[in-house]
Amino acid sequence: xxxxxxxxxxxxxxxxxxxxxxxxxxxxxxxxxxxxxxxxxxxxxxxxxxxxxxxxxxxxxxxxxxxxxxxxxxxxxxxxxxxxxxxxxxxxxxxxxxxxxxxxxxxxxxxxxxxxxxxxxxxxxxxxxxxxxxxxxxxxxxxxxxxxxxxxxxxxxxxxxxxxxxxxxxxxxxxxxxxxxxxxxxxxxxxxxxxxxxxxxxxxxxxxxxxxxxxxxxxxxxxxxxxxxxxxxxxxxxxxxxxxxxxxxxxxxxxxxxxxxxxxxxxxxxxxxxxxxx
Amino acid sequence: xxxxxxxxxxxxxxxxxxxxxxxxxxxxxxxxxxxxxxxxxxxxxxxxxxxxxxxxxxxxxxxxxxxxxxxxxxxxxxxxxxxxxxxxxxxxxxxxxxxxxxxxxxxxxxxxxxxxxxxxxxxxxxxxxxxxxxxxxxxxxxxxxxxxxxxxxxxxxxxxxxxxxxxxxxxxxxxxxxxxxxxxxxxxxxxxxxxxxxxxxxxxxxxxxxxxxxxxxxxxxxxxxxxxxxxxxxxxxxxxxxxxxxxxxxxxxxxxxxxxxxxxxxxxxxxxxxxxxxxxxxxxxxxxxxxxxxxxxxxxxxxxxxxxxxxxxxxxxxxxxxxxxxxxxxxxxxxxxxxxxxxxxxxxxxxxxxxxxxxxxxxxxxxxxxxxxxxxxxxxxxxxxxxxxxxxxxxxxxxxxxxxxxxxxxxxxxxxxxxxxxxxxxxxxxxxxxxx
Numbered sequence: 072x073x074x075x076x077x078x079x080x081x082x083x084x085x086x087x088x089x090x091x092x093x094x095x096x097x098x099x100x101x102x103x104x105x106x107x108x109x110x111x112x113x114x115x116x117x118x119x120x121x122x123x124x125x126x127x128x129x130x131x132x133x134x135x136x137x138x139x140x141x142x143x144x145x146x147x148x149x150x151x152x153x154x155x156x157x158x159x160x161x162x163x164x165x166x167x168x169x170x171x172x173x174x175x176x177x178x179x180x181x182x183x184x185x186x187x188x189x190x191x192x193x194x195x196x197x198x199x200x201x202x203x204x205x206x207x208x209x210x211x212x213x214x215x216x217x218x219x220x221x222x223x224x225x226x227x228x229x230x231x232x233x234x235x236x237x238x239x240x241x242x243x244x245x246x247x248x249x250x251x252x253x254x255x256x257x258x259x260x261x262x263x264x265x266x267x268x269x270x271x272x273x274x275x276x277x278x279x280x281x282x283x284x285x286x287x288x289x290x291x292x293x294x295x296x297x298x299x300x301x302x303x304x305x306x307x308x309x310x311x312x313x314x315x316x317x318x319x320x321x322x323x324x325x326x327x328x329x330x331x332x333x334x335x336x337x338x339x340x341x342x343x344x345x346x347x348x349x
Numbered sequence: 350x351x352x353x354x355x356x357x358x359x360x361x362x363x364x365x366x367x368x369x370x371x372x373x374x375x376x377x378x379x380x381x382x383x384x385x386x387x388x389x390x391x392x393x394x395x396x397x398x399x400x401x402x403x404x405x406x407x408x409x410x411x412x413x414x415x416x417x418x419x420x421x422x423x424x425x426x427x428x429x430x431x432x433x434x435x436x437x438x439x440x441x442x443x444x445x446x447x448x449x450x451x452x453x454x455x456x457x458x459x460x461x462x463x464x465x466x467x468x469x470x471x472x473x474x475x476x477x478x479x480x481x482x483x484x485x486x487x488x489x490x491x492x493x494x495x496x497x498x499x500x501x502x503x504x505x506x507x508x509x510x511x512x513x514x515x516x517x518x519x520x521x522x523x524x525x526x527x528x529x530x531x532x533x534x535x536x537x538x539x540x541x542x543x544x545x546x547x548x549x550x551x552x553x554x555x556x557x558x559x560x561x562x563x564x565x566x567x568x569x570x571x572x573x574x575x576x577x578x579x580x581x582x583x584x585x586x587x588x589x590x591x592x593x594x595x596x597x598x599x600x601x602x603x604x605x606x607x608x609x610x611x612x613x614x615x616x617x618x619x620x621x622x623x624x625x626x627x628x629x630x631x632x633x634x635x636x637x638x639x640x641x642x643x644x645x646x647x648x649x650x651x652x653x654x655x656x657x658x659x660x661x662x663x664x665x666x667x668x669x670x671x672x673x674x675x676x677x678x679x680x681x682x683x684x685x686x687x688x689x690x691x692x693x694x695x696x697x698x699x700x701x702x703x704x705x706x707x708x709x710x711x712x713x714x715x716x717x718x719x720x721x722x723x724x725x726x727x728x729x730x731x732x733x734x735x736x737x738x739x740x741x742x743x744x745x746x747x748x749x750x751x752x753x754x755x756x757x758x759x760x761x762x763x764x765x766x767x768x769x770x771x772x773x774x775x776x777x778x779x780x781x782x783x784x785x
Contacts, residue, residue, distance in 0.1 A: 100506075100665070230524060231639065233651045235658040237665070239524075240510065245622065246527035309619025312643050 075129060078122040079143065083177045085115035086150070090170040097167040097241050105163035112170065116154060119147045133200040135207070142180035144203075145330075146173035148211030156215060156251065164241050165251075168218040198273030206266035209259050210326055213298075216255030217323035220316035223248040227313055245312065252315050253305060260298050267291055290329030297322045350486060350688055350756060351411045354440040354448050355418040356396070356403030359459050362436035370426045370433070372397040377476040384421060385482040389414035392487045394477035396452075398469045400459055405449060407486045411441040446490070446681055450674045453494040454501040455508075461663045462508040467498050485756045489684070497677045504673060507666040510659035515546035517655040518626050518647070519553050522594055525624050525645055533557040535592040537585065538599030539571060542628050546596055551575060559592065561585040563599070586610060590617035598628040607635040611644060626652070687768075688759050690750045694743055696768045701735050 092108030095101055123144065126134040134140040153169040156162070226242045229235050242248075270288075271281040282288060301318040304310030310318075357366065372380050372395055384393045384404060393406040404422070408414035419437055423430045440448045451457045455466050474491045477483040483491070501507060511517040519529075526532055534555050536547050539562060547558065558577030561584070562568035568579040580588055589595070589610075599605060606625075615623070622643040627634045632648055639646035647655075687693070709731055713724070742762065749758040762768065 100669075226524070230521070230645055233647070233654055235655070237662070239658075240662055242524075244523060244527035245525050250527075309621070311620050312622065314642065 075122065075125050078118065078125060079181065082115055082119045082122050083174070083181060085111060085118060086146075086170065086174045086177060089115055089166075090174050093163065093167040093170050096163050097238070100237075100241075102163075105166065108166060108170075109157065109163075112150060112166065113154065116147070116150050119143075119150070123147065133203070135200075135203045139180040139183050141203070141207070141330075142176045142183075145207055145210060145214075146176040146180075148207055149173040149176070149214050152208075152211045152215055160243070160247065160251070162243055162247075164222065164243065165215075165218060168222060169215060172214060172218065196273065196276055198269060198276055202266060202269040202273050205262055205269055209262035209266050210330065212255050212259035212262060213319070213323050213326055216252050216259065216319040219248045219251040219255065220319035220323075223252070223316035224313065224320075227316075249311055249315060252319055253311075255319070256298065256302055256305065256315075260302055263291075263295060263298065267295060287329055290325065290332075294322055294325040294329060297325060350391075350685065351408050351414075351441055352445045352449075352486065352490060352685070353406050353408055353411050353414055353418075354403060354445040355406075355415055355422070355437060356401060357433075357436040357438065358401035358403070358457065360457070361438055366433070366436050367399065367402065369428065370402045370422060371399070372402065374472070374476075378480050380425060381477060381480045381482045383425070384418070387414070387417045387421060389417050392484045393482050394473055394487060394491075396470055396473040398466070401452070401457075403452070405445075405487060405490070407484075415439045415441070443678055443682060446678050447674060449490070449494050450497045450677060451671075454498040454670055454674065456501075456667050456670055456674075460512050461660070461667055462512075464508060467495065471495065485760055486685070486688070490681070493677070493681050497674060500677075501670045501673055505666045505669045507663055507670055509666065510662050512656055512659055512663070514628075514649070514652045514656060515542055515549050517652050517659065518546050518596075519549045520659075521645070521647065521652075521655060522550070522624050523553075525622055526593065529554040531556050532593040533559065533591055534594045534596060535559045535561065535580075535585065535588070536571065536575075536577075537561050537595065537597035537605070537633065538563075538601075538629065539567060540598035540628065543596050543598040544571070546626065546628070547575060550594065550596075555594070559585075559588060586614075589614045593621070593623060595623065595625045595634075596628070597626070597633040599633055601629070601633055602631060604635045605633045606638065608637045608641065611638050611641060615641060615643065628652075687763060688756050690746050690755060690759060693759050693762055693768065694746060697739065697743070697762060697766055700766055700768060701739060705731050705735050 089108045089112040092104045092111060096103075096105030096108060123134050126140070130136075135144045149169060150173050153166060153173075156165065222242055223245060225238065226245055226248065229239045230245070270291075274283065275281045297318065301310065301315060301322065304318075305315060357370065359367070362370075374397070377395065380395055381393065384390060384395065384406070387393075389408045389410045391407045391409070393404060396403045396405070402422075404418050406414060406418065419434065419439075420430060422428075422437070423433045426433075448457070453467055453470050455462050455464070458466050470491070474483070474487075477487070511520045522529060522532075529550065532555050534547060534550050534557070536543060536558065551558065558572070558575045559580050560568045560572040560575065560577050561580040561582050562571070563582050565579065565581055568582075571577075572579040586606075595606075597605070611623075620643050622645065625634050625638065625644065625646040627646065627648045630649065634646060634648075636646065636648070638644055709728065713719070713727075716727075719727070746758055746762065749755045
């Protein structure tokens with residue numbers, strides 16, 4: 072147990088260092104810092120995987136049953152997907168935006184304590200890891216499109232107003248950011264769809280009903296419709312650029328709300344309490 | 350040995366002075382030889398561009414050399430020293446090294462990061478080598494300056510962002526479109542700046558150029574030049590939907606493109622972004638067009654603003670460059686210091702003494718039967734041999750101190766006996782590096 076907490080803290084520290092390095096690169100223009108930051112981040116990612124693996128071996132379930140666990144899992148996926156994108160696009164600045172996001176999740180995770188999960192036997196089926204992994208992969212992809220959306224709006228603002236801050240010189244082209252938006256959508260949307268379907272299957276196997284309209288399900292559906300609208304708009308009527316960026320940002324905020332807000336504000340079967348059968 | 354700089358530049362002298370003291374590139378032999386003939390000057394070279402005229406020289410008496418160079422410059426161009434003096438600056442020692450590194454790295458240029466100055470200094474150095482007015486120190490010094498400039502160019506973004514209006518347009522297009530491949534440019538009207546920008550676009554990958562003009566023949570002519578396609582002036586609005594970048598500079602008194610038309614085009618393009626560059630005064634495109642989503646409209650003033658922002662960015666990069674120069678000065682200074690006679694003699698003595706001791710110890714191991722007295726005589730024998738061998742080289746070195754051959758002797762001794770132990774010396778570029 073202690074080993075696990077220690078691993079988590081070290082991972083957090085490594086992410087912190089990577090975040091600082093990325094920010095130094097972007098703000099103080101030290102390209103070396105970003106290059107080192109990338110490797111630190113890869114190290115942190117590997118360490119994070121080990122942390123989760125150790126946790127899995129200790130508890131015997133996929134470590135996404137409590138809020139801190141799922142926050143940690145979420146940030147792991149954000150980092151992982153960022154690193155994948157980085158392979159192709161080499162966007163240090165994307166790291167400077169994504170790392171703080173993942174780091175923030177890790178810190179919230181460290182700050183919220185959770186009792187040891189004892190999973191409600193009714194819910195303990197293999198649908199559980201499938202549903203949660205798919206959903207979180209979708210979340211992480213959308214997190215990246217959220218980040219790209221923010222960058223797009225910043226860049227577009229500067230190009231339109233013709234006032235350039237130092238950031239302008241570090242941001243990638245609008246086309247690249249819009250392309251990331253589209254790529255994220257075309258991966259995230261199927262993932263999210265499968266996440267919702269697998270959730271329904273799980274619900275059916277646990278409670279004998281596919282859909283119960285609990286707040287989380289409702290919010291997930293709202294979010295799903297948002298992304299569906301964006302995908303449709305993109306493919307048929309040429310929605311792109313600013314509008315797509317705004318959609319990606321609103322979509323992710325809805326996602327965050329259905330992930331965190333619903334847990335904190337509303338109580339239902341999806342809260343982590345329900346997980347423990349309370 | 351001291352390096353000195355005497356000269357003037359756009360920062361200290363107006364063009365009326367600069368043009369009077371410039372040296373013609375076709376007649377460098379006389380000034381170079383006359384300059385080197387000055388009593389305090391050992392090696393010398395002259396950099397003369399439209400923005401600066403500078404002497405780089407080595408001397409043993411910097412103050413006297415500076416006075417002589419100032420007077421030489423005034424006399425040579427038939428000016429009085431009083432006229433010239435207020436515009437002249439001079440540097441010696443570390444400051445001189447810094448100045449030359451800064452100049453060759455384009456940190457002292459009117460437009461920071463401009464690439465010409467390095468070439469101009471290389472040319473100036475070329476004349477000096479041709480007429481043999483540079484020797485060991487300036488050779489090394491110049492090569493060092495070139496490598497510092499190269500390092501700064503690769504390690505900082507000092508030449509990174511466009512500082513001309515036409516190139517700024519290309520960079521903006523890149524910020525919008527990413528790559529310019531498969532993009533189409535439409536040229537409306539003609540004009541020098543417009544054509545220059547079009548050329549930049551073509552050089553940067555734009556695949557298709559359309560040209561339109563009120564006079565169709567001119568459109569055809571320009572299109573042929575760019576290997577593009579002429580379009581009749583009335584026809585161009587119907588082609589707009591396939592165009593990504595519009596460059597316009599007509600003499601039209603009114604807007605030739607307004608918001609409703611662009612809106613229509615945008616719908617046809619499924620909102621694919623468009624970049625309008627309006628170089629005309631009065632403007633050709635209604636500024637309201639910029640309010641449309643996915644449309645970016647820049648007029649001449651906007652482009653000037655971009656250039657200003659880019660210049661600011663270069664100034665920031667220049668700070669990094671200064672740090673690199675600080676580093677390099679240290680290294681070069683160390684090398685320069687090793688060229689002094691006294692430390693060289695000390696180093697030479699030490700080196701030979703080391704060898705003597707080493708060999709003596711080795712041999713004494715086998716000569717165990719020796720008594721104290723014999724041992725002592727073996728020692729003094731070896732010491733005497735070393736002293737005899739060293740006598741002539743050292744007295745030659747000491748003598749060389751008083752004439753211009755000092756550096757070459759010192760350098761030779763250091764090389765022959767392997768005395769260059771400082772790391773800095775290893776970093777110096779080889780002398781036979783080719784001039785680019």
